[in-house]
Amino acid sequence: MKYLFVGDVHNHTYIFNDVARLDNKYNFDRIIFMGDYVDDWLTTNHQSLVTLDMLFDLKQTNPEKYTLLIGNHELSYLGYECSGHDSELEDVMEMKLKENIDLLDFFTIVQCGDDEFVCTHAGITNEYIRNMLDGELKWKEVLSDINKDKLNNLYMLSMVSGARGGNEPFSSFVWADIREHSYNNQFEPPIIKHQIMGHTPVTTCRKLDDFIFIDTHSTYRDGREYGDKSYLMWNEDKFEILE
Secondary structure, three states, X not given: OEEEEEOOOOOOOHHHHHHHHHHHHHOOOEEEEXXXXXXXXXXXXXXXXXXXXXXXXXXXXXXXXXXXXXXXXXXXXXXXXXXXXXXXXXXXXXXXXXXXXXXXXXXXXXXXXXXXXXXXXXXXXXXXXXXXXXXXOOHHHHHHHHHHOOHHHHHHHOOOEHHHOOOEOOXXXXXXXXXXXXXXHHXXXXXXXXXXXXXXXXXXXXXXXXEEXXXXXXXXXXXXXXXXXXXXXXXXXXXXXEO
């Protein structure tokens, strides 16, 4: 099996051209977008609506091939505002996201060799599993259940810890920061050992123990590039970084 993992889009629509180019070359079995399609420092909700149209049109061309994970910036227009929220056309943004909510997923799982990787926008911490997903034995079942009724379970995504400016003791899987994963994993092994996520900008696809962070397309406030615009591929028996 060949998988392509795509970091946060944030209205950088060149990513769709990159994905098409790479898919023509490698013929992926699945392409997984990690969330945060809308909002960027130098764009408006006019561009965000264009991005969502492109994204949902792509999904509908081959629903089984494309997986679209939800990020905190999509959650921002569904009742839980975050930094970067643009009030212009916010009602239209909300309507478009709600109308297409079934095209989005809270999580997905892929088999990469002998290891099962859980993919979410920001990664699932042990604290979240214990407090929100009924613990180590039931997390997958609970996560699957809330994914079936997304609009009524958006509150499950709203927790934000101090690492991202919130007041909660832990973050949800659309808000957890790389610092939370790094700090927590020093003291106990993660319940979900293998994860792939975006959310935290990195200069290139970065492996931290068995967690892989791939938000390589984010920018500084002035529009300068932060990451190298790379993509993560699983190709039969190994991970590779693509440009």
